[in-house]
Amino acid sequence: MGKLTKKEAKDRRHRRLRVKVSGTAEVPRLSVCRTGIHIYAQLIDDVKGVTLASASTTEKAMREQKLAANIKSAQVIGKTIAERGLERQMKKVVFDRGGFKYHGVVKALADAAREAGLEF
Secondary structure: OOOOOHHHHHHHHHHHHHHHOOOOOOOOEEEEEEOOOOEEEEEEEOOOOEEEEEEEOOOHHHHHOOOOOOHHHHHHHHHHHHHHHHHOOOOEOEEEOOOOOOOOHHHHHHHHHHHOOOEO
16 A cells, blocks of 8 residues: 555545534534635534535635635634524534644634634
């Protein structure tokens, strides 16, 4: 077995993480995805398999602010997803970093969501 590519390593970390992390209607899963251009966050109920709330840099309001995949944008997305979750009475969540390492953009999004009122 040779060395893993970056994508294979990320996918392996994500599979390992998803064994332990699952969301419900009361405690949804906060899933984060980061690409080279955009950042996406979703609150997911894994029991029903539905997205309860979402926020991303591709939304019209976010595009007008010229947000990209950087720490400043991650803070805005984290605050937005927390506000949308709190509107739906979702205070507690479980954090799914999506196989990404917990630093930089992913950490900034998580910290902003915590500051805005989500607990995880």
